[in-house]
Amino acid sequence: GESVGLHLPTLSVQEGDNSIINCAYSNSASDYFIWYKQESGKGPQFIIDIRSNMDKRQGQRVTVLLNKTVKHLSLQIAATQPGDSAVYFCAASDTGRRALTFGSGTRLQVQP
Amino acid sequence: EAQVTQNPRYLITVTGKKLTVTCSQNMNHEYMSWYRQDPGLGLRQIYYSMNVEVTDKGDVPEGYKVSRKEKRNFPLILESPSPNQTSLYFCASRLKLGSNEQFFGPGTRLTVL
Secondary structure, eight states: OOOEEESOSEEEEETTSOEEEEEEEOOTTOOEEEEEEEOTTSOOEEEEEEETTOSEEEOSSEEEEEETTTTEEEEEESSOOGGGOEEEEEEEEOTTSOOEEEOOOEEEEEEO | OOOEEEEOSEEEEOTTOOEEEEEEESSOOSEEEEEEEETTTEEEEEEEEEETTEEEEOSOOTTOEEOOSSSSBOOEEESSOOGGGOEEEEEEEESSTTOOOOEEOOOEEEEEO
């Protein structure tokens, strides 16, 4: 089955810097990759997704990059703000998008 | 307000005492699912439902049951809870199978003694 893992359990950045959160996956047949943000005491919140036939997708202050050759994706957050402090999960969607497999999460800490 | 609600938010129970965690969404979503979240393991899918009366097992279904009699509700049933089911549970919904934007409830923290 699919496995998804994140590279670092914790990432600490200064306010205003750019953040890069990395994720690796195992199943080349995954259809979509999705990033979620989970703030303390809340459920995960959808940030952005990218289809497996794309290399890059941009949203508001966020960019997701997909490298299928090495089965790696990353979430870049521009000008990181204190409100970005949260745990970030990547998830892979199986073919047919019936189920999502989540990674273990990276905690982003934004230092003032 | 569009949302997914879960009840109860916190529950402490004892081994073997049947319990139900309710989940309801007001967005007319077809697809609903249950996850459990454990430290270091991320979110793991327990069960999902693609529509009324259509349910299927996720990655960790053992010890759980679900039902989908109405579109808006997707209760999670633990017939005989055990301590290894102590976890944080999330219900989620999305518009349909092909949608990636999934909306999560606030979570239910369950402790089984």
